[in-house]
Amino acid sequence: MAFTIGDLSREFGVSLRTLRFYEDKQLLNPKRQGPHRIYSRRDRARLKLVLMGKKVGFSLTEIKEMLDLYDLKDGQAVQLKVALDKFTRQIEVLKQQKSEIERAIEELSRTLAVVDGMLRDREAEAREAAG
Structure with a gap:
């Protein structure tokens, strides 16, 4: 399943700018189709974890460290x-x-x-x- 930037913005109540900021910080990694960003289920799950982490007081750096550990296999x-x-x-x-x-x-x-x-x-x- 794929999501647009608008889909995630509406679902999680965050601005498009916030999503682009998270992408710049390498918390999200959408694919590009021309000028459009296409987010995967993985990006959606990561966004959910980022927002939860921020809500309980973690910095984006700490959140990224934890998310990056998922990739260790x-x-x-x-x-x-x-x-x-x-x-x-x-x-x-x-x-x-x-x-x-x-x-x-x-x-x-x-x-x-x-x-x-x-x-x-x-x-x-x-x-x-x-x-």
Whole structure:
């Protein structure tokens, strides 16, 4: 089965420019038919993995490294080991970021309560002065 650049753009909600960028980064390798790009099932699968990898915080370089391991023809054992290691490390990075975000939300919520209280006091003082 073959896909056009427009097919993949619509299916995955990415711009044509993004697909061309991924091609420049050698993440996708469409065939050319004249001026047209024809993407294979393999390109579609790789695009799906690229987008998933970006969503969970991997860089394009890391994604390319993992995708390129598929081409080793070793029964994917090396690729699976590398992926397992990268996924484990990325989970730790995301957990750390989650913890930092939770702390920031708590701090901002406390500050919000203080500022809200100060504003209510000022408004009450203004009403008393006016009334």
